[in-house]
Amino acid sequence: MPEGTVIVETITSQALRGNPLGDPFVHRVPVYLPPGYQTGSARYPVVFVLTGFTGRGTMLLNDTAWDEALPQRMDRLIALGTVRPMILVMPDCFTRIGGSQYINSSAVGQYEDHVVKELVAFVDNKYRTIADRDHRAVVGKSSGGYGRVILAMRHPEVFGLMASHSGDMYFELGYKPDLAGAVRALPKFGGLDKLWNEIPTIRPKDKSFHDALNIIAMAACYSPNPPSPHGFDLPFDPETGELREDVWKRWLEWDPVYLVDKHIEALRSLRLIYLDAGLRDEFNLQYGARIFVQRLKERGIQYIHQEFDDGHFNIQYRYDVSFKAISDAIPD
Amino acid sequence: MPEGTVIVETITSQALRGNPLGDPFVHRVPVYLPPGYQTGSARYPVVFVLTGFTGRGTMLLNDTAWDEALPQRMDRLIALGTVRPMILVMPDCFTRIGGSQYINSSAVGQYEDHVVKELVAFVDNKYRTIADRDHRAVVGKSSGGYGRVILAMRHPEVFGLMASHSGDMYFELGYKPDLAGAVRALPKFGGLDKLWNEIPTIRPKDKSFHDALNIIAMAACYSPNPPSPHGFDLPFDPETGELREDVWKRWLEWDPVYLVDKHIEALRSLRLIYLDAGLRDEFNLQYGARIFVQRLKERGIQYIHQEFDDGHFNIQYRYDVSFKAISDAIPD
Amino acid sequence: MPEGTVIVETITSQALRGNPLGDPFVHRVPVYLPPGYQTGSARYPVVFVLTGFTGRGTMLLNDTAWDEALPQRMDRLIALGTVRPMILVMPDCFTRIGGSQYINSSAVGQYEDHVVKELVAFVDNKYRTIADRDHRAVVGKSSGGYGRVILAMRHPEVFGLMASHSGDMYFELGYKPDLAGAVRALPKFGGLDKLWNEIPTIRPKDKSFHDALNIIAMAACYSPNPPSPHGFDLPFDPETGELREDVWKRWLEWDPVYLVDKHIEALRSLRLIYLDAGLRDEFNLQYGARIFVQRLKERGIQYIHQEFDDGHFNIQYRYDVSFKAISDAIPD
């Protein structure tokens, strides 16, 4: 089987220099070049692959039991003729709190700018991409699925295709049921300050830890507020557990299901909108996908929507489906 | 130890005759008379004890491992001098869907009328109660704790004292995290119609069943709507899981934490407001209690608030505390 | 529907006087007399109904949501003609550690003697039973199912029929998977001494508590040893968790699946051997039942064996099946 090439680029981000969490602004970003790239002169479509919360692009190269790393998957799909040769880019938007949701937040950093402006330009400069929106896709899983929706809706001039696996949407069912867990967990870790400061080194990283982390990391992304402690507002009162409606409303401004009308022209312009989710999704994201595509349907926008019998984790095999959908939707 | 007497009354309810669920309107209602009642002529305060969801008054007589049935508990507390002799009334507001929340609902029945009008009058007529609000308390657990709050707020002329154990309040944390479970469970049981019709006989009554039942029973209580199937509105779209905001708003009109201002004079007039909840409450009701008492505190209303290290179930030992609080707060 | 009568007898046990746990030797034992008993002179078969761990006979009278207490169930089955009129006896073999397994143990008490000698004689003396083994059955659930197997195997001259719901058997799958939970739980409760002394009053009685309690109570029943602390041997080393093979062997001497050959004549003489268990049994007791009936089958002994789709708890509806089987197997 012809094998593509993986080049792990070291990229210095201006957008992330001086980011508030003190995270690195120099990242290792794998780029997959399809078989034939090295010896030929053709130009290729490019797909930005966004990982989920606690992930970064280099993890897409990880070896996994009974499964393929992303480059091997791509080699196989290309060899089978299922997918056309494409370049894959694997950004690193990991942070010390687990991620960034691929958006700009004064509490986390300018990760949206980093991806949309810096990485796109870098790749188009350095590699033989077909540098237009019709040949540039964004695909992701979980928070990465979220990221791709947000990025494609907000930057239709950049991305012409998007595919989301189990993407974060409909926060009412996706995040809200976990608020109680976060309220309960915070005191176990000595309160927000202590937890926040010790995220990387806390052991064990047990269920309580993740209950709390998920919510506070999302708060840092969705409800930043420079004067607040650590630069963001929690969506609940840590003493009583009461929802802060005003903060929650700010979260909802980032919920894809409520952004359809705002970005209706962007959505209509996309060559591909692909969404799927597992019927056992631990974060109820199959409902978010259903609601999102219902909105699209009501507005006459085309999409591909699939459900499958699995949960939220270890579902990278779904890329077989999304990469094919992307490949099929890209014009020759 | 002197023992009180339990008389299980058979009471025919006019309020419940023809109730929409076809539930019995003739109930067995235990009445506990304290030691000395049978031989003396004194009048006694009266406490209405409301059971939780899936409960009814006769279950308070159930034998339990390592614990006392309610009459034995009361005998002991009276013998110890902790609690003054009082009459206890144990209403039956169970229905084929598990309960009624002690409110009037066109989908379930007039259970609020039944308790507040019929049972109070029955007991005052038949037994030597001190028939005024200062000597009439309502206490309950879980949905019964909910019931007591609602009844005391809405009928301050009837009840002058209230005590709630792990009462349903702050539906945002108490019910909402279970909506997803209900959305998931409905299809497993063949949809709402089939589940609704077979509630009493479904086996096994497993977690999925209770996930669905809890929400649909609350919907029948809080969001009745005669033209809808089965006479009520679900708070979510069963296909997509999307919250029906308008229906949810009708639920919130029954949420005690939002009713404080509406019933502020009633609350202020109460001789006792007692709330507790366990720190491991499976339905997050410790937060509801915190929010409720915070509202009271901000408005200068007195209350007793306790938390304890236990969950939502098997906490009848907490009656030792609430009965004492009631006893202490009743004027001589 | 004609209703039977329940008489709650107060029975003073000589066998239990001075029992090592200091438990009461005066018990309240409900006796159900079928419709017609009070006005007629007929004699009736008698069924001893043994409750599970943490249960006692009076709990069979408890009111339960969507279900019948035992007397109501019996009234219905008799009215339907499914079951012939029979007397039911509901022993109390509860102890401060949750139960007794209905056997004699120097660490717990002479509960086997109590049931087989005292209660049988008491009932035959006082009530119009048909006082022979062919008209005397023992039925039970869980530990009670265990009890009935043990009692019927060991006392075939007393009991001629037996029915077991989810009875404890094949300890290898029924108890052993919980040993690790007990090893873990002991230190949480301050060690065996402290836990043992505080069993009745420990709060909360959470999963850890039951993990530990189940094993230590069974140890008190199956591996008593007067010189040991509290009069019994744990089946594991509390420091290392290592199984004490010699103690475990003593447990296995009480495991019904290993007692078939020893009591082969007793089993062969029974008019009815009925076993069932749920396919979701939390203690794997469906496998115990399968192994037991496989042994019977290999030895040419008749039995009725059923499995059903439910777990270990709230399965009293299965009495409909076992009572019919008993009724059918009793000679006219």
Next chain:
Amino acid sequence: MPEGTVIVETITSQALRGNPLGDPFVHRVPVYLPPGYQTGSARYPVVFVLTGFTGRGTMLLNDTAWDEALPQRMDRLIALGTVRPMILVMPDCFTRIGGSQYINSSAVGQYEDHVVKELVAFVDNKYRTIADRDHRAVVGKSSGGYGRVILAMRHPEVFGLMASHSGDMYFELGYKPDLAGAVRALPKFGGLDKLWNEIPTIRPKDKSFHDALNIIAMAACYSPNPPSPHGFDLPFDPETGELREDVWKRWLEWDPVYLVDKHIEALRSLRLIYLDAGLRDEFNLQYGARIFVQRLKERGIQYIHQEFDDGHFNIQYRYDVSFKAISDAIPD
């Protein structure tokens, strides 16, 4: 920080050629060379690092949130002076059923020979190792921890030091509690044949899958039997769940806690015996470690034993401790 070099060797195994599962006999095996190796001429101790079940050496290079891949960890430990420069070898003993336990099994393959004979020779031939037992260690986690114990006990002439993190031992608590889960799971997957044939592709790989897989893979390793279906014996009867005592006894011949006396001289000869386990280990392996070291202590054999507050997974940070112990125990 000086960085070592990772060379991913491609190694063709004669021992594994024609292995019964049809797994590859050509493996990719990472070798870590410490900083200075490439430019100097010194010889170094060598550590074989064995991964757990479902793992293989290349996964030790995986990128992980909030943690280091093994080479980065080693670079840091060497830079700090905590650990001396050492060569690390990361074998691949993964199979289509998840692993091999690093032993020879007619049902799985000659993985013990592969590691002990082939890989040791390969590394000593190709790299500047100090090629004696005093400078050759084996360390592992979980099944890899098991592997290191087995290999060190059985091949003391090859390995002079061993360190085990949460190693499989005391199968009574480590595997047996999961037998019931396997018995339950098999029918869900259509029985052993179907499950066995579809292991790599089954989706979802949920808890039931892993319950079944863990037991059948261990059976293939510990109780191979060429005439049996798939070449091994299950330790239970799949119909009744009954333990096959004879098969289980064959498992126990591979249980380290029962092998101490057999390999007492080997153990006594080791320069280092290090064991640890987490107090929340999901497979109860802290008890296995306690039992093992108790055996050592009773026989006067030195060891290092630690426990820590974490579970079985994501504990690679414990290598900081074991690598230091190895480094300290190697003679200059």
